[in-house]
Amino acid sequence: MKYSIKMRSSQKVNEKDIHLSGAERIVDEKSLMFVLEKLASRALNHSRGEADFINLKINKIKEEDIIRVKALKTRTIKVDNKEEGYRVVAEFLNKIGINNIQKVLNLLLNAINMRGAIILNILSLERMEDDWEKGVRVTNMDYEKEGDIEIKNHYKEALCLATKTLNAKAIVGEICISDDPDYVTGYVATKNEYIRITKLKDKGSFLGGRIFLYDPRLDTLENTISYLENQLVVVYE
Ligand code: PML
Ligand code: MG
16 A cells, blocks of 8 residues: 655745645555655755645555656766856757747746746747646655655655656656755756756755746647646656
C-alpha cells in the first residue's frame, strides 16, 4: 500500500495567508508516520518565517496509477552574478524561439509569493493559468527511492518537479528562481536536460517563481494542467 503525503505552511500577514513552504512524498505504508513527522518539523522550521498554519494531507493511492519517468540529466553553468545568470536564461529562451525575451524575464522577476507556476503560451506570450496569484502547482510526484527528507534539498526537489513537468507533452521548457531567500541557484530545463545556473538572484531576496513554457500545438491546456496537478509520477535516477 502506498500513500501520498502533502505538506504546506503559511503565515498570516494583514489577514492574508502568505505561502511559506510546501513538500510532498509518495511513501510505503511502513514509512508513513516517520515521514509525517519529518514534514511537520520542516514546516515549523523554514527560512521564510514562522508558520501560523500547517496543512498535512494524506491520500491512499493505487500503485497502478503511478507512472515512472527517468530524471533529466543535469549540468551546471557557473556565473559570477545574477546579470550573467539572466543572460544564460535569455539565450535559453532564444533557442526555444521566443521573440520577446525581456517580457518573459520581467514576468519571472516580478513573480513573488506564488504557490504554483506561470504557464506561458510560447506563441502568444500570454499567461494561460486561471488563477494568476496562485499559478498552477505541480504535485503528486516523488523519487522512487526514499531519500533524506529532514532537510530540504532544493536541487533534488526541483529536479523531481522539472522531470515531471517536462514530461508533459506540451511543456517545452521551464525557468525557475527559488523563492527561498537563502538560495540563489536557479535553473532552466528542456525535455533533455536540467541546467543549473549558480546565481539568479541576490541573497536575502524574497523574489522567486517558475514559468512553464507551453506550446499549444502539442496538447490542450486542460490536459496539460490535469497532468501537472494530478498524474502520479515517480522519478528514477
Ligand atoms: C525552490 O526553491 O523551490 C526552487 C529550487 C531551485 C533549485 C535549483 C538547483 O539547485 O538546481
Ligand atoms: Mg519554496
